[in-house]
Amino acid sequence: MSETAELYQTLIMDRTKNPRHAGKPAKFDFEGHGENPMCGDRVHVYVADNGTRVNHESRGCAIMVASAELMADAVAGLTLDEVTERRMAFEAMLNSGTPNPMLGDLNALSGVSEYRSRIRCATLPWSALAEALGGAK
């Protein structure tokens, strides 16, 4: 099914099916929520251990779950400013479809740029994270 390879590639499918950061941790410092009213999808993000661990509880599509997973990988241990920087670069990459070396594995989501209505799926975990970190300021 080559025509979908660019979006539903191995990395995304793998992380959707075998999430590494799913579930609510026993202890956490901050939490944030994201919800897409258009489809009812939602994600809850937890930041624990001084910002070195990010978890999510997700009810949504493969793109959203994979995005939450890759985000959790990408932001662990970053400063607030660095998180903001990643988020902006990530959104720019989703809009343009051009991978950005700084984003590493997050570039696996660049295919979303061809599906404008799916961009929200990919950004939802980041909104939830921003809400969580709003409490950290």
Place this chain on the structure above:
Amino acid sequence: MSETAELYQTLIMDRTKNPRHAGKPAKFDFEGHGENPMCGDRVHVYVADNGTRVNHESRGCAIMVASAELMADAVAGLTLDEVTERRMAFEAMLNSGTPNPMLGDLNALSGVSEYRSRIRCATLPWSALAEALGGAK
């Protein structure tokens, strides 16, 4: 101006400019009112002398005034049933455009059939008359 001859013919123009039945009589038996909300035109009809005389006060277009005039000619002295019969024949003639021998001079208005939006102008005096004669029943 031949192209308008069929509607604004001599009889109509003559009766519009020199009405014979215009004005409110000193004494009358019945009266009725007609008004076209779309343009604000109005006609008031008076029936006097036992139905042998019909007058009108008109504020409206040439078609309406001529129609009121020719109506006043046509119905003077008729019975209620005959008036109703004339009215129905007149309206049928306006819709079809086919003159009806029974209608005499009223056939001068047959050109109105080509101007659907003007049919109301020609029938307004007859509505006013019907209202007046409603009181006669």
Place this chain on the structure above:
Amino acid sequence: MSAALKIANFDIAAIRNDFPILSQTVHGKKFVYLDSGASAQKPRAVIDAMVHVMEAQYANVHRGLHWMSERTSDAFEAVRDKTAKFLNAAAREEIVFTRNATESINLIAYTYGRASLNPGDAIVISEMEHHANIVPWQMLRDSHGVELRVAKITDAGEIDFASLEDKFTDGKVKLLAITHMSNVLGTYTPVERLAKFAHERGAKILLDGSQAVVHRQVNVQAIDADFYVFSGHKLYGPSGIGVLYAKREILEAMPPFLGGGDMIASVSYERSTWAKPPYRFEAGTPAIIETIGLGAAIDYVEAIGFPAIAAHERALTDHALAVLSKIEGLHILGSAQDRGGVIAFTMDDVHAHDIATLLDRQGIAVRAGHHCAEPLMGRLGVTSTARATFGLYTTMEEIDALAAGLLRVKQVFA
């Protein structure tokens, strides 16, 4: 595979030729449009009718004495006659033109609702309504103090008459507002029975015909509907035009909705008086071109005929239910006895969004989401579903393509 071809007078190839868009490709694949329930494609006849107005016979309607205006008014008003005949209304004056079904329902809520319902009165809807038949009544409830009650549906997706009876027992219900066909479950509701039910209990009935009118001959007099609404764009007509049918005596008693030109008898600063229905409810310049387009759509559908359309769609639906239920892990929502060509489904471990995107990559357009029926999603225990809907141009092959496409989706998620 060729069941559709057996239907008398129904030449699917010729019909597809009437719809220019169907020969498009998407992502280099044949375009398979299974989203007609959201909005249908337009036949050449509708496009041509609209072009004709704009090229040869256009002016504002009603107010003009000149030739173009008279001809345009005639063409516009002829569609009112046509629509009245289409629904078998008793009179042309019972047809009000709106933008869409949504506006039609809101018009009723704002006029009939505010003038004829009193605080303490109740309105009943069902669990399978579109937001268009929920939100206007909530707004009326909140502004006007009426009560909003929701009658249950069965697990099969049919009206639960026991629950309905229950909602009516205290005698407060003045209006039953209910769909004629669910846009999620495909259920046709028993409208004659519902109308009788409501009338026997002193309530009026409003039917949301948005989906039904496309698939079945509707006879508002036989149903004894008080209100019936639909949208032109789902009936192969233009966007921007909808219909509200209401019984004459109801319309006569209704206050106006929007104020402005054409809906008045006279205007003075102190007091204005209203035109008779239907004009009382049509303020301002109407959707002239679109109304004429709707007329062409009605002609088109009637030329094919509802017996043939219904038979074709019956065959499509049967086939789709058969092939889709063979796909393991796929769950079809609803199993009403009387159901039509609207099939919503979920798949184990695959989100509806992903189904839609992966099908789209194969040229197949389906919808995914809550289908403007969030409360129904809750009732069904899902948050969103994929949905395939059929039109008169849908083929058996397209349904097979859907089934094949879904198997590929499963592979990706295997």
Place this chain on the structure above:
Amino acid sequence: MSAALKIANFDIAAIRNDFPILSQTVHGKKFVYLDSGASAQKPRAVIDAMVHVMEAQYANVHRGLHWMSERTSDAFEAVRDKTAKFLNAAAREEIVFTRNATESINLIAYTYGRASLNPGDAIVISEMEHHANIVPWQMLRDSHGVELRVAKITDAGEIDFASLEDKFTDGKVKLLAITHMSNVLGTYTPVERLAKFAHERGAKILLDGSQAVVHRQVNVQAIDADFYVFSGHKLYGPSGIGVLYAKREILEAMPPFLGGGDMIASVSYERSTWAKPPYRFEAGTPAIIETIGLGAAIDYVEAIGFPAIAAHERALTDHALAVLSKIEGLHILGSAQDRGGVIAFTMDDVHAHDIATLLDRQGIAVRAGHHCAEPLMGRLGVTSTARATFGLYTTMEEIDALAAGLLRVKQVFA
């Protein structure tokens, strides 16, 4: 006779070629359309844009994840950007699509009016409003207990600022709702001054731009308009599509108008929450094809450019005022300093209906009646008038044809 040809970049012959309908004949005569103020004709570009949607790129908007729906949504939303730019709005979210100017004004009355005006507050309109800017306020007055005040116009047909001042003295006025250009007198109102006037007195201002937007570049930020409304069909666009501009913070605070799909954030039976503007005010399937047609109309007008359009219409109006005022017994209504191509007139001893019918026989389309401005007719001491209105395709020759036609009308009534 060739004044129009002197305007840079304005090739009237080429422009007329863009409008297929203008080459029609009526009663065997060249078609002279002088009724653009009621509704304008459509250029090929608008017709083509609508056909393109229906033939190649159509689906319902906003809710679809598939290619056709995404592309249609993009095309639809691009018109919102275009319209925002056209009016120089500060943000695309300030543009709400409606059916027409009439619905736009009613939307404001139903939402802003009911939520932000209180019994005892007053609304001021002028003596030269269209029914669309009178009746919605009367309805609000009657349902909601606000007061409706009418500021006078001068005999020339301009806003009487002394009278306006008078209406505002008690500080109760919360809204000034006034036309940007009279559809009878052709008067342009001094909108910047009016906005400043209203704002200094604590009132908001709504401008009815139905006529003005066709002839002049509108800049809602420079005007500082709170609300601005117009219809697509007068701007060479399709019927069935209108625009409401409102400042963002005003829209944000407004409750919804119609309830249904697309205007919600979430729906449950107990409580629904509303989408952000502009979607909050766009319930149900919008006029998709018509919105895209409006986009093409805006492109068309902007490609010609308002400087050229305004210069052409200025020349037409000057010429028309000159030749018509030479006709004995003909009376032009209004003589504002700043006036445009809308000329209403009466003739001694000839009713407006008869003028229209006799001109129509010569192929010339003018309007006759009260032009949806009955109270203004009263102010002017007439019951109806004839009216010629010009569009960007109107020629000097057509104005001469009108003058010649009117002389023949006089002959018939001589």
